[in-house]
Amino acid sequence: MIPIRDINPSGRFPAVTVAIILACTAAYLLELSFGSSLNRFVLAFALVPQNITYGLETKTLGFENIVAPFFTSMFLHGGWLHLIGNMWFLWIFGDNIEDTLGHFRYAVFYLLCGLAAGLTHYYLSPLSPVPTIGASGAIAGALGAYLVRFPNARVVTLVPLGFFLQMMELPAWLMLGLWFVAQAIGGFVTLGAAGGGVAWWAHVGGFLAGIVLVRVLQPRQVMV
Numbered sequence: 001m002i003p004i005r006d007i008n009p010s011g012r013f014p015a016v017t018v019a020i021i022l023a024c025t026a027a028y029l030l031e032l033s034f035g036s037s038l039n040r041f042v043l044a045f046a047l048v049p050q051n052i053t054y055g056l057e058t059k060t061l062g063f064e065n066i067v068a069p070f071f072t073s074m075f076l077h078g079g080w081l082h083l084i085g086n087m088w089f090l091w092i093f094g095d096n097i098e099d100t101l102g103h104f105r106y107a108v109f110y111l112l113c114g115l116a117a118g119l120t121h122y123y124l125s126p127l128s129p130v131p132t133i134g135a136s137g138a139i140a141g142a143l144g145a146y147l148v149r150f151p152n153a154r155v156v157t158l159v160p161l162g163f164f165l166q167m168m169e170l171p172a173w174l175m176l177g178l179w180f181v182a183q184a185i186g187g188f189v190t191l192g193a194a195g196g197g198v199a200w201w202a203h204v205g206g207f208l209a210g211i212v213l214v215r216v217l218q219p220r221q222v223m224v
Contacts, residue, residue: 014095046131113141120205144210
């Protein structure tokens with residue numbers, strides 16, 4: 001299923017969401033500028049579970065070298081389709097969460113969801129040598145928060161029906177619920193696999209973190 005737009009206008013300009021999109025786009029353009037040295041650049045800033053495990057066991061990496069990849073990796077992408085797909089989801093669902101939390105809380109929320117996604121991926125694949133990059137774990141947090149805050153909002157979605165694509169308006173709880181189930185199934189199917197591909201458990205971890213954090217960071221109503 002491919003979301004096209006949500007019928008849920010936000011009340012303020014999504015400055016942080018736009019800033020994240022611009023930052024990820026700039027990071028990808030920077031990646032392209034490295035040419036033949038791209039792999040070295042990606043390895044330096046991606047989340048590579050095996051490297052972190054080795055650094056922790058041997059104490060050969062400083063604290064900053066262990067923590068930084070959990071954040072830098074969420075701004076890198078593996079191709080234009082990877083970047084556009086992630087930014088499209090963020091644009092559709094992130095603005096309403098930013099409107100709900102406010103700009104500063106939303107920025108904190110986004111980074112914490114990305115951290116939770118990275119930690120989930122690392123915990124379940126501590127010996128994986130595959131570099132993990134992408135904003136999808138943090139964006140999954142926005143999806144989880146959207147499910148909590150706007151379960152009945154309508155999402156215009158392209159739904160595959162056999163060989164055809166049908167445009168349908170689905171309630172957010174159905175569209176996002178099916179998305180989460182697909183991530184969980186993908187995670188269980190590939191659990192323990194050594195190869196690359198989609199970091200399914202990062203999506204699961206980010207989504208669940210979003211469900212929790214949107215409640216924790218929700219501004220309190222001022223009583224008058």
